[in-house]
Amino acid sequence: MSAEVYAPPEEAAASPAKPHRAPRSYGPIRWLPRILFLLPFVYWVLWRIPNDEAGAPILADACIYAIVGLSLNILIGYTGQLSLGHNGFFGIGAFAAAYSLTVRDVPFAATFVIAGLCGALFALFMGFIALRITGLYLALITLVFGLTLEESLFEVEWLTNSGAGQPADRPEWLFDDRNFFYFCLSFLLLAVYIDWRLLRSKTGRALLALKENERVAEAFGINVTAFKLLAFVLSGTLAGVAGALLAYRIGIVTASGLGFNLALTFVLMTVVGGLGSRLGVILGASLFASLTFLLDETWVGVVQTFLVKVLSFGNHTAEINIEGSIVGFIGALGLLLTIVLNPGGIAQQIRPITRWLSGKPFSLHDDKDTGPGSVEGSSVRA
Amino acid sequence: MSVLEVRDLSIRFGGLQALEGLNLDVNEFEIVGLIGPNGAGKTTAFNCITGFYKPNGGTVTYRGRDVTKTPPHVKAAMGFGRTFQNVGMVKSATALENLRTAQHAKAGYDVFSGLIGTGASVRAEKKLTDKADAILDLLDLTAIRDKRVGGQSYGTLKLLELGCALATDPDVLLLDEPTSGMGPDESDELGERLLLLRKEFGLTILVIEHHVPLVLRVCDHVYVLNFGRLLAEGEPSFIQTHPEVVAAYLGGEDPEALAATHETAEDAELDAQLEARVHGVTATPAPEEPVAEDEPLDDDTTELPVAPKAKRAAPRTRGKTAAEQREAKAATPRPRRTKKDAT
Numbered sequence: 001m002s003a004e005v006y007a008p009p010e011e012a013a014a015s016p017a018k019p020h021r022a023p024r025s026y027g028p029i030r031w032l033p034r035i036l037f038l039l040p041f042v043y044w045v046l047w048r049i050p051n052d053e054a055g056a057p058i059l060a061d062a063c064i065y066a067i068v069g070l071s072l073n074i075l076i077g078y079t080g081q082l083s084l085g086h087n088g089f090f091g092i093g094a095f096a097a098a099y100s101l102t103v104r105d106v107p108f109a110a111t112f113v114i115a116g117l118c119g120a121l122f123a124l125f126m127g128f129i130a131l132r133i134t135g136l137y138l139a140l141i142t143l144v145f146g147l148t149l150e151e152s153l154f155e156v157e158w159l160t161n162s163g164a165g166q167p168a169d170r171p172e173w174l175f176d177d178r179n180f181f182y183f184c185l186s187f188l189l190l191a192v193y194i195d196w197r198l199l200r201s202k203t204g205r206a207l208l209a210l211k212e213n214e215r216v217a218e219a220f221g222i223n224v225t226a227f228k229l230l231a232f233v234l235s236g237t238l239a240g241v242a243g244a245l246l247a248y249r250i251g252i253v254t255a256s257g258l259g260f261n262l263a264l265t266f267v268l269m270t271v272v273g274g275l276g277s278r279l280g281v282i283l284g285a286s287l288f289a290s291l292t293f294l295l296d297e298t299w300v301g302v303v304q305t306f307l308v309k310v311l312s313f314g315n316h317t318a319e320i321n322i323e324g325s326i327v328g329f330i331g332a333l334g335l336l337l338t339i340v341l342n343p344g345g346i347a348q349q350i351r352p353i354t355r356w357l358s359g360k361p362f363s364l365h366d367d368k369d370t371g372p373g374s375v376e377g378s379s380v381r382a
Numbered sequence: 383m384s385v386l387e388v389r390d391l392s393i394r395f396g397g398l399q400a401l402e403g404l405n406l407d408v409n410e411f412e413i414v415g416l417i418g419p420n421g422a423g424k425t426t427a428f429n430c431i432t433g434f435y436k437p438n439g440g441t442v443t444y445r446g447r448d449v450t451k452t453p454p455h456v457k458a459a460m461g462f463g464r465t466f467q468n469v470g471m472v473k474s475a476t477a478l479e480n481l482r483t484a485q486h487a488k489a490g491y492d493v494f495s496g497l498i499g500t501g502a503s504v505r506a507e508k509k510l511t512d513k514a515d516a517i518l519d520l521l522d523l524t525a526i527r528d529k530r531v532g533g534q535s536y537g538t539l540k541l542l543e544l545g546c547a548l549a550t551d552p553d554v555l556l557l558d559e560p561t562s563g564m565g566p567d568e569s570d571e572l573g574e575r576l577l578l579l580r581k582e583f584g585l586t587i588l589v590i591e592h593h594v595p596l597v598l599r600v601c602d603h604v605y606v607l608n609f610g611r612l613l614a615e616g617e618p619s620f621i622q623t624h625p626e627v628v629a630a631y632l633g634g635e636d637p638e639a640l641a642a643t644h645e646t647a648e649d650a651e652l653d654a655q656l657e658a659r660v661h662g663v664t665a666t667p668a669p670e671e672p673v674a675e676d677e678p679l680d681d682d683t684t685e686l687p688v689a690p691k692a693k694r695a696a697p698r699t700r701g702k703t704a705a706e707q708r709e710a711k712a713a714t715p716r717p718r719r720t721k722k723d724a725t
Binding site: 193194197202205206220222223 | 432434453454455456458459463464465466470471472473474475479482483484485486487488489491493496497498499503507510546547550
């Protein structure tokens, strides 16, 4: 009788013990082309560009943006909470670091802790709001939160050195831009490690579960309230630390660069990079951080001419000047393409390559690998 | 002392009295059925018991503790495992991931050691994976281990959901229509599984079910709800012939008129069975209605724990003496239950 009852389902019986395997009996040699493929990138990113006087700050920016991207990814990609106020956490981190270093004479290393804590605190506050409000209205509230901070706290005299900007001088060993890039890179690696651990521990699973269905998460014993708050705190901490890095990168913190545009850029780069994908988010962030440098005047001219051609009709000539808003323009275009064509963002586009790099044979169409953080199309479109 | 004791449970949604004065007892190692027509308040009762709804009145007691206001995630950690009427799982994750997520409360490490990646947390993760694999193996679902849950058939999902509920290391299992989406054969198989799971894990089970043969086969005691009130309770065989229950399902004295409105084959089957009772047709379909008390569960290689079987054979009495309970508990080995290890 037991044999009858526990007969395996037909599917299990039919499938062979080992799944189909592509021939790859090359052994360790198969890593050789992959390493050769990666070498130029590693060389350029870790040596060539950092040694360039103009390149190093851009790379540092890319690292800082990437940390913010990972921070936003925890909220949007894993927990399903939209934040349009990340410029707030970022700015608080920057101001906290600059203020504590310059005015309070706090040791350099401790300023990062302070920046992280300040970011976490404000994020916790926002988390409490998110417990009550979801969706569109949460997005609105976070937006207002960022705007309010920009107009209030970032204008306070003692914090901003009477509006002139709070100086934040790097210690001597970081004067060199190249060294500072490596410094930022180490922070990025730390953030990547935390993100990696997050997804591989119960915390990440809890966040992914509550993103999809809070009731199911509760039935699994997940304290939804606590883990939502935790996601905000983690995100705020990372954003705060990134803000501190920005403070040292620029050397002086003013409210001007920390407006809503920045928050929008953060969200755009995360979504275009690929929600839920670590590498995608980092690439998206790097792209947006370097966009203003990549798109020099020639490119702006090309885009502008193109737009004028498209939008002019009859005797009417369109008067367009996109010089100041080229990042926003590209971002909007990228967002549109992401939402309509590839919800997985850049990460989805480069998946054949990343899959190949991870040791599997190259193929364009194989979407079987569905990591814990991988997204369904709906998560972007929702 | 019952494992689960519900007293005077009432809840109201606006003008609708969804539950009124519900009393319900679930004893150790029992499988208790909760049946009733659509909208009778069965799922609402589940939601109140598991803490998803806050009842307007009444109490829920779990092993002597008042847990009426305990939030669901705490209850899950205490030992309430539940499934949902519509499959409750993380659909974008794989079966394995779901089973690991379900073990959240018993993961054995805290959030920060998980983030730092201490050795203990990594070892604990390994254990979670092992347990998930064991459950997949137990339910014959190893084939979908690394497949996304969303693409699976409804019947498979229901089974995997049962696995997820098991992964929470439950003491009481609350199953909301576990056989929906399954064919008759699969349903029968599930019945056998429930009996086996009770034996293996020492579970107490409360189950909402429409599939009558399954209820007759596995349940020790059945509660019938109608319009938020308890209509009848008793052993399955008693409930089967209860005139009020029959009336509630058929909606009156005119079964022929209603027979035309059968929505699904399952309803039709159910009604036909009840109809048979009304008209005194005693010949029962032989394979579908085994007599639960007498039939051994398994072949003679494994033995049943003594107590559940003995209890099922004995007439159920409310308010057992304390001595009897202790006796019953002592006599019941709970073979593979490893609560101490988990905590």
